[in-house]
Amino acid sequence: MTFSLKRSLAIFRKDYKDVSKNLYVSTTVLMPLILAAVYGRTGVETVEVYFLVFNLTFTMVAAYVQSALIAEEKEKNTLRGLMLSPATTAEILGGKSMLSFLGTLIVLVMCAFFMEYQPGNLLIISVASLISIVFYIGIGTLIGLLTRSVMEASVAILPVAFFFSFVPLVKPFMDEYPILKAVNFFPNLQLIELANQIETGAGWGDSWSAILIILGWTVVITSFVVAVYNRKMVDH
Amino acid sequence: MENIIEVKNAAKLFGNETALNDVSFHVKKGETFGFLGPSGSGKTTTIKILTAQLRQTSGDAYVFGVPTERLKENKYRKKIGVLTDNSGLYSRLSIYENLKLFCDLYDVPPMRIDEVLAMVQLQNEHKKIVSKLSKGMLQRVTLARAFLHKPELLFLDEPTSALDPVNSRHIYKGLEKLKSEGTTIFLTTHDMDEAETLCDRVAFLNKGSIQLLDQPKRLRKQFSNGTIRVELMDGREIYLDRGPDGAEELYEYMSAGMVESANSNEPTLGDIFVEVTGRKLS
Ligand SMILES: Nc1ncnc2c1ncn2[C@@H]1O[C@H](COP(=O)(O)OP(=O)(O)OP(=O)(O)O)[C@@H](O)[C@H]1O
Numbered sequence: 001m002t003f004s005l006k007r008s009l010a011i012f013r014k015d016y017k018d019v020s021k022n023l024y025v026s027t028t029v030l031m032p033l034i035l036a037a038v039y040g041r042t043g044v045e046t047v048e049v050y051f052l053v054f055n056l057t058f059t060m061v062a063a064y065v066q067s068a069l070i071a072e073e074k075e076k077n078t079l080r081g082l083m084l085s086p087a088t089t090a091e092i093l094g095g096k097s098m099l100s101f102l103g104t105l106i107v108l109v110m111c112a113f114f115m116e117y118q119p120g121n122l123l124i125i126s127v128a129s130l131i132s133i134v135f136y137i138g139i140g141t142l143i144g145l146l147t148r149s150v151m152e153a154s155v156a157i158l159p160v161a162f163f164f165s166f167v168p169l170v171k172p173f174m175d176e177y178p179i180l181k182a183v184n185f186f187p188n189l190q191l192i193e194l195a196n197q198i199e200t201g202a203g204w205g206d207s208w209s210a211i212l213i214i215l216g217w218t219v220v221i222t223s224f225v226v227a228v229y230n231r232k233m234v235d236h
Numbered sequence: 237m238e239n240i241i242e243v244k245n246a247a248k249l250f251g252n253e254t255a256l257n258d259v260s261f262h263v264k265k266g267e268t269f270g271f272l273g274p275s276g277s278g279k280t281t282t283i284k285i286l287t288a289q290l291r292q293t294s295g296d297a298y299v300f301g302v303p304t305e306r307l308k309e310n311k312y313r314k315k316i317g318v319l320t321d322n323s324g325l326y327s328r329l330s331i332y333e334n335l336k337l338f339c340d341l342y343d344v345p346p347m348r349i350d351e352v353l354a355m356v357q358l359q360n361e362h363k364k365i366v367s368k369l370s371k372g373m374l375q376r377v378t379l380a381r382a383f384l385h386k387p388e389l390l391f392l393d394e395p396t397s398a399l400d401p402v403n404s405r406h407i408y409k410g411l412e413k414l415k416s417e418g419t420t421i422f423l424t425t426h427d428m429d430e431a432e433t434l435c436d437r438v439a440f441l442n443k444g445s446i447q448l449l450d451q452p453k454r455l456r457k458q459f460s461n462g463t464i465r466v467e468l469m470d471g472r473e474i475y476l477d478r479g480p481d482g483a484e485e486l487y488e489y490m491s492a493g494m495v496e497s498a499n500s501n502e503p504t505l506g507d508i509f510v511e512v513t514g515r516k517l518s
């Protein structure tokens with residue numbers, strides 16, 4: 001399968017123009033920014049608090065914005081036009097992800113800046129975060145594909161956002177209820193774990209397992225998205 | 237001549253409701269083929285099957301000589317244009333921005349946008365936002381998008397259903413131009429005049445089955461009862477045989493200066509449809 005960047009970029013350009021005229025989507029990116037600004041003033045003590053904001057960015061910007069972008073294409077019957085064009089699955093899904101990817105990246109960097117987050121190893125945490133963005137965009141795409149309208153998608157995203165934002169809060173209870181330890185394998189917790197490790201001087205040698213686990217989740221979700229998308233190409 | 241579309245015994249069930257039932261036909265290269273039928277007869281379903289948006293329950297459908305599942309391939313996508321009844325334009329963007337996206341997707345130079353907009357009489361409306369367009373304008377933009385990439389095969393699902401007669405006539409002219417350039421057109425309609433104007437052959441679809449398929453001219457001949465309709469000055473309307481007897485009678489009426497008008501009494505496609513299916517078209 002060949003990949004034409006030109007087609008993906010055309011979809012990205014279209015999304016950019018479209019979203020800049022759509023206040024509804026544009027305002028959700030403000031939430032993590034406001035929170036980051038508040039924490040920036042009060043000062044942040046622990047990695048967990050930084051990642052409360054970063055997780056909110058992953059769910060509200062990467063996953064939510066993405067789900068809205070995909071759901072709107074379905075609601076307005078425009079996804080069909082893309083599907084019937086010569087653009088391949090990779091070009092369409094790639095192009096449809098560019099805006100949320102860039103948006104998430106920008107918001108993450110701004111939040112980090114507001115809160116004066118200075119990770120022990122910038123490169124490691126950046127690599128892990130970039131992979132995480134793809135994971136959350138996958139979640140958003142899936143929700144967009146499985147719902148019929150932007151309204152439906154914004155309802156469906158709530159439990160998902162809640163889940164990924166607040167699962168880290170069960171950590172203190174893990175000793176009491178060992179079953180909760182399974183939660184440790186979730187990509188969001190792996191990321192926090194990694195962030196904690198690099199503060200205590202961990203390098204690549206100690207980090208690869210967390211990165212691989214996040215990557216594993218991302219690959220799984222991406223294949224799932226492609227499968228669902230291909231199914232949606234043909235009505236039943 | 238080469239068959240661009242070939243359908244053999246295709247059927248489509250939704251649950252246990254039959255949308256298409258044992259449909260067979262072919263469309264030749266360069267031909268304009270019309271699918272005529274009332275609402276719910278299976279016109280859109282047929283187009284969806286032929287454009288690989290829907291899989292038939294049984295039977296075969298070939299487009300460009302390959303089974304429709306293979307139409308996903310890039311080289312076939314570029315040869316096909318589709319206009320469906322639900323517009324599918326980006327409402328917050330301008331006409332130009334919408335068409336520009338599709339130029340990029342189909343590898344068409346943006347210059348082409350002016351050409352297609354002229355064909356649908358929208359040459360000065362580049363900057364209009366799609367959500368502000370009238371229904372008819374929307375339909376014309378969708379149509380322009382369907383033939384933006386000069387497809388060899390164009391599917392049009394009720395292309396003029398939202399247009400007034402003047403705009404329809406503009407579209408017909410545009411379609412005739414495409415036809416003269418060799419485009420094969422498959423169109424659905426419930427407008428009989430449209431079918432007469434545009435189509436080389438028509439199929440009557442009723443409740444998922446093709447009931448009749450031929451050239452409009454031949455259908456009218458087949459269903460004409462061989463009479464001439466004569467209106468007389470006194471308001472009477474009489475039907476005369478087309479043979480020598482009728483000629484004699486007509487001669488007498490004409491000599492007496494009693495004839496207001498004389499017409500061949502061929503049925504319209506609409507009349508034939510009612511006769512064959514017992515149903516009105518719209
Ligand atoms: N996705 C679907 N699920 C269930 N039934 C469907 C579906 N699509 C179409 N049908 C049914 O199939 C039949 C044919 O529908 P189709 O849309 O092909 O008709 P049509 O000839 O295009 O009508 P119209 O002139 O109103 O557009 C109808 O009875 C319709 O209810």
Ligand SMILES: [Mg+2]
Nearest residue numbers: 279280321393
């Ligand atoms: Mg229809």
